[in-house]
Amino acid sequence: MDAIKDYSFTVLERFMKYVTIDTQSDPYSKTTPSTEKQKNLGKILVEELHAIGIADAELDEHGYVYATISATTEKEVPVICFCSHMDTSPDCSGTGVKPVIHRNYNGGDIILPADPAQVLRPADHPDLKYQKGNDIVTADGTTLLGADNKAGLAEIMDAACFLMKHPEIKHGKIRILFTPDEEIGRGVDKADLKKLGARFAYTVDGETCGSIENETFSADYAVLSIKGVSSHPGFAKGNMESALKIASEIVSVLPKDRLSPESTNAKEGFIHPIAIKGTVEEATIEFILRDFDDAELKNHERILHAIAEEVMEGYPRSSFSLEVKEQYRNMKRILDQHPDLIRFAEEAVRRAGLEPKLQSIRGGTDGSRLSFMGLPCPNIFAGEHAFHGKQEWVSVQDMQKAVETIVNIAVVWEELS
Template sequence: MKPLNFTVTERFLRYVTIDTQSDPESATYPSTEKQKDLGRILVQELQEMGVTDAHLDEYGYVYATIPSKTNKNVPVICFCSHMDTSPDCSGQGVKPIIHHNYNGDDLVLPDDTTQVLKPKNHPELKNQLGNDIITASGTTLLGADNKAGVAEIMDACYQLMNKPDIKHGDIRILFTPDEEIGRGVDKVDLEKLGAFAAYTIDGETAGNMENETFSADGAKLIIKGVSAHPGFAKGQMQSAIKIAGQIIAALPYELSPEGTEGMEGFVHPVNISGHVEQATIDFIIRDFDEALLTQHAGVIKYVAEQVLQNYPEATYELVVKEQYRNMKQVLDQHPQIVEYGMEAINRTGLRAKLCSIRGGTDGSRLSLMGLPTPNIFAGEHAFHGRQEWVSVQDMQKAVETILHLCTIWEEKS
């Protein structure tokens, strides 16, 4: 591939300054209107490139098509990234900083000097010597998850529209809202998208490709206690708040996020609310083995029943709902989709590595909806926190990977 005049860095620096935080408590779609602010900018930039069908729909999705540049009948492929940032950390007023020619030292973030990126805590920094590291200023997340992927896809679109020598079939572009709160594909129009396969650009280390995610359920534990006036509560009050606290404290460490790694699943309380009479604990339940999700929910039930033995008048209800499922069961039926992705990464000069991800992507649900969608690296690290970072060079490699994928599908058709 001829040398590229990359635009990914400039795009990324613009996109991260736009607050697109999603809101799990909202009932609207998208959950926050401000996500459409970025969507409108992306549509305008795509149209300025000459992508005539680029548009933002009522639900906050951006759709676009890069027209074919071949006479071959090539399957339509899609590239997808999400526009929202995590509700776990502020995304308002992001001030990106480029740390040029990284030398291996600690990176102190200027707006909160307690925020220090240390190679011992961020081991991937050791592979970034001489590269240009982008962080936020210390008071917000950066938004590389997933605006790095958005910028990489947008740069790839720019290259495809301006380099007639790159042969490819029709390429669909999809930018989604609300991925961080599990609703990223709730309103996607797969018929309009019309793709045979897709790739989310939402992974971590450069060279990595992921064909396996957690399977995921959400659980809501509702505890009903007994309320009484605190001045006259002896022998009567059974506080749902205190019961909830004891249940959380009794959960096994070896089934917690902080106590698991690799292919191990977990049960994780993510929110607690309520009062003396009724309290609610929201959990996420994760495992690569779908069958183990029921077993993990059973642990919550067992712990609740054990604690409630000391509160005979209190009761509980556990409601479990499916969130997404491991995409590997679908991708294994279409091995060429992953094989082409691995080949594209290798063509950039990186060594492709096939991984499992301890999380989920839009691709998890898209795959189960009939659109096989593995995940490719975007270069994002330490996401959902104030020490989030990405390197310029890794983003450029992601752009190259997207372009190689386009040509590989054309070559092999």
């Protein structure tokens, strides 16, 4: 597309602005959004959408941003949506992010300036080997960067800016959705799909340049509650059964060479304790259970229950219960019913001069749940890497390719529908 070859991208400037706004979500909050500060970014996004001519852009009470790019074709084209999330992970501080641009990357180690112990080494970050000569953005070493998913936000915003400047480019109606709380699994809890009015969607929340993800984990959240026996520690012999020690023992006997994040990859699932708290009398362990296969996911629940039963045999006066809640399911089951979603995305990636890479993601996106809510939604690359940690990074050139791919998707849907 000739127009985009001459386009002055705004994605970097937008990204550098967005990452400085603290939008960390809170899994223990009962509100939507889980943190009010996420709306600070939402307001800025709405202002910027208005500034590029999208008059209906709005931020609702729950922290969702909706906007429309009107169709420029007379053809009947399904309404598509591009979606990214505004929050950053609770796993690492997102307060006071100071982005740093490492120009013309030379292929070696990148030392983060505020903490020289934070070093991006190509051996630890294999995708760096494809970035020589590109411009790499990191945080300063004291926080995460927030490329997950502010890269996606900036890319959708820049693509919208481009399309608004070029009404001669034919495309159908496009809806934009920016969500809160994706990182804590609640990103679409309050999304109004009737109001959105899209038939298909793409999240822009992927990693390697050119990748398209049509498969995610299926995911459950589990809480193991333990009731022990409390007594005065000075008179505890033969009487006390500490719930806290029982919980610790259960965690200690979980498999270490399998079924754990540290020892699995590719299509292997896991049982992962994420929090433990309690007292002598009562304790809880929170887990996330993950697998690409729903039957195997159910088996992980049985394994966890069996481990707890075995440990509890040594504590005859104590008891436990296991509560499991569904979080999301593998979106491939839905996406396989709509092959054009992937076919059109692959064509869009090729038109950007890239080779499409169809991948599975060891995680989930808003698209996982949207797909099962009636809005089929694969995930395309945003260029983000090493997310949820201080060594998070993104390439400026990869972000520009993501902008181009988003525009191409809109064009391909108009041409091939």
